[in-house]
Amino acid sequence: MLSDLKEIGIKNLSEIYDLKSRESFVSLYINLEKTNERFIEKRKKACRSVLKGNSELTENFDKTMQTIEKYLVTNDREEGQKGHVIFASNEHDFFKAFKLGLPIEDLMVVATSPYIRPVARLIEDYETFGLVVLDSHRARIYVVSSGKIEDKNRIAKDIMNKHKKGGMSQARFQRLRQGEIEHFLKEVSEGMVKLFSKDNVVKIIIAGPGEAKILLLDFLPNELKGLLLDLIDADFDEADGCLVSKAEEAVRKDEKETVSKDVARLKEEILKHSLAVYGLNEVIDTVKNGQIELLLVSRGDKLSGWICEKCQLFDSGIKDKCPNCSGKVAEVDVIEKIIDFAKRTGAKIEFVDDNPILQDLGGVGGLLRFNL
Ligand SMILES: [Zn+2]
Numbered sequence: 458m459l460s461d462l463k464e465i466g467i468k469n470l471s472e473i474y475d476l477k478s479r480e481s482f483v484s485l486y487i488n489l490e491k492t493n494e495r496f497i498e499k500r501k502k503a504c505r506s507v508l509k510g511n512s513e514l515t516e517n518f519d520k521t522m523q524t525i526e527k528y529l530v531t532n533d534r535e536e537g538q539k540g541h542v543i544f545a546s547n548e549h550d551f552f553k554a555f556k557l558g559l560p561i562e563d564l565m566v567v568a569t570s571p572y573i574r575p576v577a578r579l580i581e582d583y584e585t586f587g588l589v590v591l592d593s594h595r596a597r598i599y600v601v602s603s604g605k606i607e608d609k610n611r612i613a614k615d616i617m618n619k620h621k622k623g624g625m626s627q628a629r630f631q632r633l634r635q636g637e638i639e640h641f642l643k644e645v646s647e648g649m650v651k652l653f654s655k656d657n658v659v660k661i662i663i664a665g666p667g668e669a670k671i672l673l674l675d676f677l678p679n680e681l682k683g684l685l686l687d688l689i690d691a692d693f694d695e696a697d698g699c700l701v702s703k704a705e706e707a708v709r710k711d712e713k714e715t716v717s718k719d720v721a722r723l724k725e726e727i728l729k730h731s732l733a734v735y736g737l738n739e740v741i742d743t744v745k746n747g748q749i750e751l752l753l754v755s756r757g758d759k760l761s762g763w764i765c766e767k768c769q770l771f772d773s774g775i776k777d778k779c780p781n782c783s784g785k786v787a788e789v790d791v792i793e794k795i796i797d798f799a800k801r802t803g804a805k806i807e808f809v810d811d812n813p814i815l816q817d818l819g820g821v822g823g824l825l826r827f828n829l
Contacts, residue, residue, distance in 0.1 A: 459535055460555040462580050462603045467573050470544065471800035473551070474570035478766030478787040479514060481548050483521045484572035486564040487541040489534060493563050497526070500565040508567070518567065520547035528554055537605070544571040558605045559583060569764065569787050574796055578756070578808050579603075584712070586686070587658035588704045589649060591665045591673065592693045593638060596645045600656040601701055608656055610648050614641040638672070646676040653681065660684055660711070662704040664691040686711050716753075716807050723753060723822050724814055732825040735818040737773055737791065744795050747802035749823035754792060756808040758820040762791035795821060 475481045487493070501522055508514045525545055532554070540561040543554045553571075559579055566572035585602040594616040600608040617634045625633075653661070661684045663670045670688050677685075687707040691700055726733030734743045737760075743749050764771035767784030773791050778784065799806055804823075809815050815822055 458556070459538055459558045459605070460603075461607070462557075462559075462576065462583060463585075465542065465553075465555055465576050467576055467580065468800055468803070470553075470571045470573050470576075471797045473549075474797075475546075475549070476766075478569045478764055478785065479511075480508065480567045480569055480787065481514065481517050482544065482546045482551070482568055482571050483518065483525065484564070484566045484568065485525060485541070485543040485545075486561045486575055487529075487543075488539070488561055488563050489541065490539055490560060491563075496563045497565065504565070504567045517546065517548045521545050524552060528552075532556075542576065557603070559603055568793075569789060570797065572793065573800065574793055577796060577800065577806055581712070581806065581808055582709075584660060584708060585656060585658055586660040586662060586704065586708050587649065587653045587656075587684070588700065589645065589661070589663045589665075589670075589673070590691060590693060590695070590700055591645060591663070591669050592667065593669050594641055595693060596641075596648070598645070598648050598652050599697075599701070600652055600658055601704065602656065604705070606697060606701065608652055610652055612641070612644055612648055614644070616641060639676075642669075642673050642676045645673060646678070646681070649681060650678065653684075658684065660686045660708060662687050662689060662707055664689045664700060664704065665693055666690065716809055719751060719753060719807055719824070720809060720812055720814055723818075723824060726824060727818075727822075732827065733822065734825060735822040737819055737821065740795060740819075740821045740823055741772065741791075741798075743823060743825065744798045744802065744804070747804075748825050749799060749802070749804045750826040751824040752795065752799040752804050752806045753809050753815055753822045753824075754796065754806065755812065755815050755820040756810050758792050760791040760820070762789055762794075763787065764789045764794060792821065 508518055525543055535556050537558045538556045539559055540557045542557055545552045561575060583604045588599040588601055590597050594614050596612045598610045599606050616637045689703055689707060691703060723733050734740050760773050762771060762773040763776045763786040765779035765784045765786050768782045770779055770781045771789060771794050776786050779786055
């Protein structure tokens with residue numbers, strides 16, 4: 458079975474770390490669509506030579522890799538599977554593997570905690586949405602999650618033909634036909650409520666030829682209307698895959714707009730010296746305190762730094778020991794640590810593509826919760 462991104466449980470993963478800040482967790486992302494047989498071997502060799510000085514860590518790494526490789530050999534590729542995501546640590550008796558139907562980049566990270574950033578990015582890119590395609594008498598309702606159709610429902614009604622039948626006045630015929638169409642639209646709306654509430658849909662797209670999609674709006678309860686993202690033209694009989702791609706395009710466009718709006722809000726709040734933080738130190742402090750509601754991160758940014766094994770203090774740059782408690786430090790990607798803390802405290806994360814404003818601010822910024 459392919460896994461849904463939700464099943465990966467990114468919040469739980471963000472709470473797991475080596476208490477002594479040693480590099481004891483292996484995170485492996487494998488793209489199954491490209492041939493990359495040598496990737497694991499190559500990374501394994503490189504990481505192993507770096508860990509060589511520490512026999513404890515080397516032993517853990519070897520055993521962890523054995524478990525991972527055994528899993529990869531014994532688990533066949535599922536239909537539609539595009540990648541593997543594995544988090545493992547022999548020492549922590551920890552192993553989680555997921556088969557994804559989404560494209561991912563090859564990556565192997567050995568670190569003090571599971572490396573969740575690529576998953577966080579996928580979650581942002583593939584939000585769960587609801588899709589309806591309808592004409593005047595047929596409808597298909599879908600929930601699309603992690604890029605695949607999760608749930609589906611069909612509704613079809615016999616509705617009187619447009620041409621008047623004999624023995625009935627034109628007015629009466631129209632009334633009856635109108636009534637049937639309304640009944641159908643009501644049923645579609647009820648079907649949407651039922652399916653979408655079950656799957657926590659937060660965005661809706663309505664597709665189809667002609668006017669039916671506009672008529673449907675009148676029958677939607679307000680809570681669904683509020684989730685409507687777009688109405689798109691499509692043939693009713695268009696293949697599922699085609700429809701989903703079209704809808705995904707609309708979702709992506711909307712997400713881009715949301716990100717631009719949030720960057721604009723960050724700018725505004727900074728100018729007002731109000732509910733925004735920027736600059737590494739301030740972002741680290743507020744994210745640790747759980748004050749950040751929305752974290753904006755320049756996509757792909759990395760920043761090398763250190764983390765203290767005792768007090769979990771972290772910062773950019775290089776340190777021999779912790780300036781706070783003199784504890785031992787390990788190398789980390791500071792941006793990744795910020796993302797970990799943001800996830801732990803329930804903040805939303807947005808990855809921003811080449812935005813000069815955010816880059817000038819050091820690649821990270823945060824909008825603060827109102828109640829603080
Ligand atoms: Zn410390």
